[in-house]
Amino acid sequence: MHSRIRRAGGFAAVALLSLLAPALGVAAAVPFLVVAGAAAFAIREGPAFELFARPGDRRDRRLNGLAGFALAAAGLGLFATIPRVAMPVRVYAAAVILLAVGNLGRQIARSVTDEEFLHATAFVAVGAVAGVLAQTAIVLQTGGALDFPRFTFLAAVGALAAALLRAMLLARDDPIVMISVGFLLWLFDALAVGVTVEGIAFALAVTVALGYVSYALGTASVPGMLTGVLLGLLTLILGDVGWFLVLISFYAIGGLASKFRFDRKAERGVAQENEGARGTSNVLANSAVALAAVVGYAATVHLSVHGAVFALAFAGAVSTAMADTLASEIGGLYERPRLVTTLEPVSPGTDGAVTLQGELAGLAGALLVGALAAFGMPIGPGLVGGAVVTAAGFLGMTVDSLLGALIEGDRIGNQAVNLLATLAGAIVAAASTPLVIG
Structure with missing residues (x-):
């Protein structure tokens, strides 16, 4: 375990080379290219090899992990120096450093507890702090304005995204994580206009508290x-409280x-897997369209779209997700489900099966989201x-049920069907814009 902490500390030290970017300018990638070359071709043994080597590296007698990490950092460094379209250097440094330092925090947490929740918490907390400090260090070198609310927002988003990707991928996939986080932060840096101290403090307090409660x-x-x-x-940041209340409902x-x-649903074979604890794929299948919509809304300052x-x-995507979830979870408790396409009786849990009670529960869920959106979101007359x-x-x-009956199976899973259904709900609602705003 201590070797993992030392290795993570070594990667964190290498990540600090990104802080040299303001002084190096167009040569910002050079230090990482040197490290990558040494890792791939020069270091075969000795203290440096023992510090950075992962199990696979020992087998190959090459520091592939360090080489990949350094090459990813060098690639982002190139984007940070491209004229006219350059990624902000502080965003570049934050992406590299929060990943490496966040992983160091995670390894330290792993040395004292086996609780996965605490491992993730350590990664996010330590990584976010490192991300703020990295941006601050860059701005102090370049003479720009210190905008701590924006720095905190970007660092928190980056740390959460990195922790999530790390949970889904392997340690050797850090280059993918780093590049993904870098481009994600580049996007949100352009969209996060007017982040305030109060706004980011409220957003972090509420979302972290509700996240813990859900777990x-x-x-x-x-x-x-x-x-x-x-x-x-x-x-909360790209929309506002009204949008968040719709989502959190x-x-x-x-x-x-x-x-x-x-227990009753488990007996009938219609219960959610993992004892009802929703994972990333389920959350994204039901929320990805809504996320794209809130990002689009934040980008309207750059677009000629209402x-x-x-x-x-x-709102249409969330309304669909709510309606479908309640229809499935409540309807699954009742007897005599029928296939939506033929109304023939089918067994509980059959794809595309519906019940009257489930349909009514789904309608109630859609009504609730509609009411929250009417009073809390900019969607026109209430x-x-x-x-x-x-x-x-x-x-x-209804689209979800039809897709379940017609195409869901070995090739198209439930998550894909949920995504398509929420997209359908979003399109129906968005297409009604002329009716709503006149």
Whole structure:
């Protein structure tokens, strides 16, 4: 275990080379290229090899992990020096450093506890602090303005995204994680306009608290919790409280619905896997379209598109997810389900099966989201906007059932069907924009 901590510390030390970027300018990638070359071709044994070697490296007699990490950092360094389209240097440094230092925090946590939640928490907390400090160090060198709310937002998003990707991938995939986080932060740096101290403090406090509650109640796995916190944070900052209330209503009610009479649903073969704890794939399948919509809304300052289009798409996607979840979780408790395409009786758990009770529960869920959106989101006149969101949710739920009956199976899984259904709900709602705003 101590060797893992030392190795993580070594990678963190290498990551600090990104802080030389302001002084090196167009040569910002050179230090990492030197490290990559030494790791791949020169270091075969000795203290440096023992410090950085992973199990596979010892077999190959080459520091492949260090070489890959350094090459990824060098690649991002090149993007940070391209004229006119350059990635901000502080974003580049934050992406490299928060990953390496976050992993050091995770390894230290692993040395004292086996609790996966605490490993992820250490990664995010330590990585986020490192990300803020990295951006601060770069700005102090370049003479720019210190914008700690923006720095904190970007560092938190980067640390959450890195922790999530690390949970899904392997340690040797750090280059993929680093590059993904770098481009993600580049995007959000352009969209995060006017982040305030109060706003980021409130967003972090609320999303972290609700993330912990979801994990403690067993409604989300650790990766699912990380995904939910990340999406919630982005929604609060790029949208506002009204958008977040719409999203969190789905997470809260949908999660509790999955737990409702779980044993009975398990007996009938219709219960959520993993004892009802939703993982990353489930959260993203139901929320990816909504996330794309809130990002689109934040980008309207650069687009000639009415913001209501994206607001309605967001609400329509969440309304669909809520309706479909309640229809499945409540409807699965009742007898005599019927196939949506033929209305023939089928066994519980059959793809595309519906019940009257499930349909009513789904409609109630869509109505709730419609009401929240009508009063808290910029979707036009309350009654009309709420009705559109409700109708979009119900239609999206129906699309989910139809897709389940027609195409779900070995090739198309439930998560893909959920994604397509939420997309359908978003399209229906967005297409109604002229009706809503006149």
